[in-house]
Amino acid sequence: MTNGAGEPLDDFVRELVRDDLANDRFGGRLQTRFPPEPNGYLHIGHAKAITLDFELANEFDGICNLRFDDTNPDTEDTTYVDGILEDLEWLGYQPHVAPLYASDYFEQLYEWAEHLISEGMAYVDDQDAETISDQRGGFGQPGIESPFRTRSVDENLDLFRRMRDGEFDEGARVLRAKIDMQHENMQLRDPVMYRIRNEPHHRTGDRWHIYPTYDWAHGQSDAIEGVTHSLCTLEFDSHRPLYDWYLSKLPLPSDTPRQTEFARLELTHTVTSKRRLAALVEDGIVDGWDDPRLPTLRGLRRRGYPAEAIKEFCSYIGVSRANSRHQIELLESFVRQHLNATAQRKMAVLNPLRLVITNWPEGEVNEVEVVNNPENPDDGTRLVPFTGELFIEHDDFRADPPPKYFRLTPGREVRLRGAYFVTCTGFDVDDAGTPTTVYATYDPETRGGNAPDGRKVKSTMHWVSAEHAVSGSAALYERLFSAEVPGTETGDPMDDLDPNSVTTLDNCMFEPSMADLAPGEVVQFERLGYFAHDPRTQLLFHRTVGLRDEWARIQQRG
């Protein structure tokens, strides 16, 4: 991967890795991991972390694994592990070994907890969550010590074993690390290591009644796997001292993993918090986790975003410690760049208007040759049937053209792509004055799209033969949230939802070759944009992203 200037990636993480390697810190080894919690689907923000973790391993001859951080049975489910596996594979990354699970380390974690207890560094607290929270103190105010903090090692061991054996109710007791209730970093005020949960776990079933917290599980899991660089997002910065504290108290080799934090990815006009995404799905605002308006990986995939474009975007934006929100337009420019090079061109009329060629020989069908992708001659050409009755785009005809309008208008000659020059001779309107049929004559000399006398036209338009067209639907998407930063006005992002974020056109006319498009295939509708064939519904297309549209800009400026 390279940055925008085509240079190898460089950032503070790579610099740090290079230093560690140069100083032989981990015996010259690099190992990362991507540690999702299986309680939701992956989104574009995860793609940034994934790209970092895996590309880093590629660059430094290291390895990267996938580890499910499944320490909380309340919310986790195998549905999500399957989904995450699918999404990761789609992105094109292959973990070094089969998926790993923090839950596979529960036994080891438990033993280490007993070790800490034996060393007088952990204790069982009988108080409830609220009491513990109150005693923790606040910013600037020291906490107070739990009355159970001075329990004997033996009593702690006994209680902890009985917690494990399921003797107590949920919430009745916790195991806490004995660190410092006065510490200025709240994370170090005797954090909870284990809580009692009688919920079945998606992998360990009902074998455990106690579950490790994130802090107690994460660093140790890293150590068990041999992770050298544990990359996570900025909000874990204040947890790093705790990460290091646990590792330093356990019988481990001295080269313990090193946690480094970077800023998470935020995008304009969307949200990436799991809670908010779940709300959009559950409240029926979108159609499901793979709704093309969502920034989920499955949503983007259905929308037609190429995995390559997503990865290039993630590499390009780099990694830093500054919170920032990238413009969605940048992602879209990567998508266009990729699709422009790869997508096959098709002619599709979204809002059909009848065009009758009055001098066309009655009943004649003429196959004209059009290019599949001008960016890639190897993709060849195809034949498209041309007849005397066609559909053109409603927007491509104006009875009364505004300035700078180059398309079809009475008396004007334009080119029908790959076919002929036609000149508009008249049109019909309905009672509302909307054109219903346009009439034109064609010039037989211009077959193939060029005039032997060298005369030029200002516009080339797409078309389909009425007799041969296949009909279908197209979903046109706007941004899900109209505000750049949803929620800036009222504090609630949901207030910025665009109620019209999707427009579905059901009377689209497609050139016949589109009947053969594979599910999920992404093509360019000439002059309109890139469209992804729905994976399940034949001839339903999702607009991935429009083409850059100068005419729209001219109109906007007025």
Added chain:
RNA sequence: UGGGGUGUGGUGUAAUUGGCAACACGGCAGUUUCUGGUUCUGCUAUUCGGGGUUCGAGUCCCUGCACCCCAACCA
């Protein structure tokens, strides 16, 4: 309120670690074109404020300000 983190064009990311502030997206003006797409060219605009050190500061020092994170038995 204590601790930690971060401030570079409209947006994001760089700057050989003290030496001409650059790249991309966007915008604007052209060019090319059988897509008002693509290509190509040009233009546009940046170091949070105030002091200081220095021949020279985005970079070092002092100070102020703004924003983000931390007081779950979530991750």
